[in-house]
Amino acid sequence: MVLIKSKRGFLFTIATIILIIPLIYLVSFYSGVSETKMEDTIGRIRCDELHYFVEDVRRDMERAATIFGRRAAVNAIEDVIQTGVPLKNYTFQCTPQCDVDCGKFIYPENGSEAAIAELVICGTLHGKNVTNMLNNTLPEWIERITEEGELMGFDVNITPFEIKVVPRDAWHFAIIVENNVRVSDREGLCFYTESIMTAISNTSIIGLEDPLHLLENKERKYILNCEDPVLPRTMAGCGVNGSGVGGGFVVLYRTDIGGNMADYRAYCNGSSPDAPPTGDLQKQVFVLNDAIGALCAPGSGMSECFNASMPRHFGAIISYKDLTAGQMANCQITIPWIMGTGDLDDDGNPYGGDPDPECFNGSFIESGDCIMVLSVEACDMYYVFFGYYSTDINTSCYYVSDIEEYYNQECPSVNLSNGPCFFDRLDGNLNLSEKYVKQANETFGTTSIGIESFVDIYTLYNMKNLGYDVVVNSTYSWVDYLYWQNVTGCNVVGYCEADNYSFNLDCPHAHKYNLDTSCDMVTSCPICPNGKCEVGENYVNCPEDCGDECPAGCPGAVALTDCKKDPSANKYKVEYTLTVFNCTGDLMDLSADPEINVTSGGSSNIYTMNRVGLGNYTYTTGLLSKNDPINGSVLIQEPGCLVLSNTSSYARLNDMPDC
Numbered sequence: 001m002v003l004i005k006s007k008r009g010f011l012f013t014i015a016t017i018i019l020i021i022p023l024i025y026l027v028s029f030y031s032g033v034s035e036t037k038m039e040d041t042i043g044r045i046r047c048d049e050l051h052y053f054v055e056d057v058r059r060d061m062e063r064a065a066t067i068f069g070r071r072a073a074v075n076a077i078e079d080v081i082q083t084g085v086p087l088k089n090y091t092f093q094c095t096p097q098c099d100v101d102c103g104k105f106i107y108p109e110n111g112s113e114a115a116i117a118e119l120v121i122c123g124t125l126h127g128k129n130v131t132n133m134l135n136n137t138l139p140e141w142i143e144r145i146t147e148e149g150e151l152m153g154f155d156v157n158i159t160p161f162e163i164k165v166v167p168r169d170a171w172h173f174a175i176i177v178e179n180n181v182r183v184s185d186r187e188g189l190c191f192y193t194e195s196i197m198t199a200i201s202n203t204s205i206i207g208l209e210d211p212l213h214l215l216e217n218k219e220r221k222y223i224l225n226c227e228d229p230v231l232p233r234t235m236a237g238c239g240v241n242g243s244g245v246g247g248g249f250v251v252l253y254r255t256d257i258g259g260n261m262a263d264y265r266a267y268c269n270g271s272s273p274d275a276p277p278t279g280d281l282q283k284q285v286f287v288l289n290d291a292i293g294a295l296c297a298p299g300s301g302m303s304e305c306f307n308a309s310m311p312r313h314f315g316a317i318i319s320y321k322d323l324t325a326g327q328m329a330n331c332q333i334t335i336p337w338i339m340g341t342g343d344l345d346d347d348g349n350p351y352g353g354d355p356d357p358e359c360f361n362g363s364f365i366e367s368g369d370c371i372m373v374l375s376v377e378a379c380d381m382y383y384v385f386f387g388y389y390s391t392d393i394n395t396s397c398y399y400v401s402d403i404e405e406y407y408n409q410e411c412p413s414v415n416l417s418n419g420p421c422f423f424d425r426l427d428g429n430l431n432l433s434e435k436y437v438k439q440a441n442e443t444f445g446t447t448s449i450g451i452e453s454f455v456d457i458y459t460l461y462n463m464k465n466l467g468y469d470v471v472v473n474s475t476y477s478w479v480d481y482l483y484w485q486n487v488t489g490c491n492v493v494g495y496c497e498a499d500n501y502s503f504n505l506d507c508p509h510a511h512k513y514n515l516d517t518s519c520d521m522v523t524s525c526p527i528c529p530n531g532k533c534e535v536g537e538n539y540v541n542c543p544e545d546c547g548d549e550c551p552a553g554c555p556g557a558v559a560l561t562d563c564k565k566d567p568s569a570n571k572y573k574v575e576y577t578l579t580v581f582n583c584t585g586d587l588m589d590l591s592a593d594p595e596i597n598v599t600s601g602g603s604s605n606i607y608t609m610n611r612v613g614l615g616n617y618t619y620t621t622g623l624l625s626k627n628d629p630i631n632g633s634v635l636i637q638e639p640g641c642l643v644l645s646n647t648s649s650y651a652r653l654n655d656m657p658d659c
Helices: 002-083 110-123 138-151 213-219 253-257 261-269 302-306 325-331 422-425 434-444 457-465 506-512
Strands: 154-167 172-185 191-200 234-238 241-252 284-288 318-319 337-339 368-374 381-386 397-398 452-455 554-567 571-582 597-601 603-608 608-614 616-618 629-635 644-647
Touching: 002 110, 002 154, 002 172, 002 191, 002 213, 002 422, 002 644, 110 138, 110 172, 110 422, 110 603, 138 154, 154 434, 172 434, 213 422, 241 253, 241 318, 241 644, 253 284, 261 302, 302 325, 318 368, 337 368, 337 381, 337 571, 397 597, 422 629, 554 629, 571 597, 571 629
Parallel strands: 241 284, 284 318, 318 337
Antiparallel strands: 154 172, 172 191, 234 381, 241 337, 241 368, 368 381, 397 452, 554 571, 571 616, 597 603, 597 629, 608 616, 629 644
16 A cells, blocks of 8 residues: 555656646746847837937037037137238138048138138137137037937947038028937947938027128127118108109298398398308208299299209209299299198298198108108109108118119119128128129028128218228218228218218119119109009008008098087187097097197197097187187098098188087
């Protein structure tokens, strides 16, 4: 029996072992599978980390190139300022400090681009270290990226093999760096390699100093982008007929000259102590604000100052009343003129009637004001504008220079180049270089890279007096690069002389900035449609250019009513009420309290109306005789909106309704 039990135990042991072996095998198999999956997951995570690292490097390289390029441009400008020598003949100096293979590395060899490239790659200029470029060079950036990669367990190898410096547009340039890049995980799980990784910066020149102004004018000037090239015209009134374009300082016949024949004759021929010199008379606009009488009587010689061929003549004439055919024939006016404007001044003598509310903005002209007369007979345009002075020109801003593309064609006898781009200004070039145009066109598909500004002739005048060697010339065009090339300009009409200097422009730039000069008539009839909402056009008469809807925030209609109140001994007060509606017919407030022009007893005065509720304004006169005729008129001119007006009837107070 004992033997039998031993055999049974042996068999049980064998069976147990047979059952355990498959179990061990299964456990070992699944353990191996889990380990493989874990290794695959870790590998994917690691490769993702490497991918994101490479993308960060790509983005950071472009940011770094933008910063390095800006700093390099500042140092290149400072070199021109310090030495007084432009960079046109500068040569890239590749030294061991550049940390590149000078035999293989590709770089711009000459000019301002070479100087900026050397500063970005080497941190040097003329082969010498530039302190301000410390830690702001490409090799130093690569060193920092390499160290960052090491901390993450990556081997980083970035080798730049080419740098370009190219104009991007008028206000930006690009640092373009080509690199060989290899990044690998130290454990050999994954790697990234790229034969060409390109970084393209977008470096702004806004706020940088213009080296060319310093070279030519000895003036420190910073590059700012101006959106509005010229001051806008402000309407002063309009007439019923006229001819020509002219401008100058207002001289009122009745107020400034005396309003009689003897005074006028002495003023005209120069015998009066108050008469200006012959040259200055041409800078004045004669305003006939009284009856013409015998002003141009045959044989009187009084018309000579209206004749452009005479030595002494005015720059233009405005008559509040429209002259008769006989008066026009006697006056023989050949200087620019406008007739029938109505009373444009506020001297208490309402000669000529009220001005046309469609073009009178409520601002009266005064003696000595700078104004412009603009008559285009072909399109029935007869305007008077308030002008400016030459000192009002914004000389601190820069504009894209594009006369070759658009404006030379307006002036057949002229062929001027575009203004120099930023790199040209570093090089000392006075015109845009074909070299830079070609680069910008091939790389970014643009050719509009030139910039221009106006010279500050008054600063030049002061510098001349301080002993600086600068040119001050009253006949040159004020466009900077043309002024330095002695290009003649003509006086801009509507900009009056200040301190013996007039604002001058050459023909192409007169067309570019839409300014008439004494040599070139730029203004033409508004063409509807032509893509521009011009003077005389609005959303009513030219919806194609100005839009066919009343703009939001604009008044659509105004109503003016009057009534008499507070009777006292056959006298009354008159209350005027103005109601303003928007384009949808709802009441609206104006941006400022409106003014009302009240005419009574032969005199006119302007008063401010008071807001009494949404869209409602009132003005109440003092006590007036019940038999006095009176009327009021309002002119509403919200910015960017159609000018609206309304006038009450000219009636006696006794005939008005009671309030």
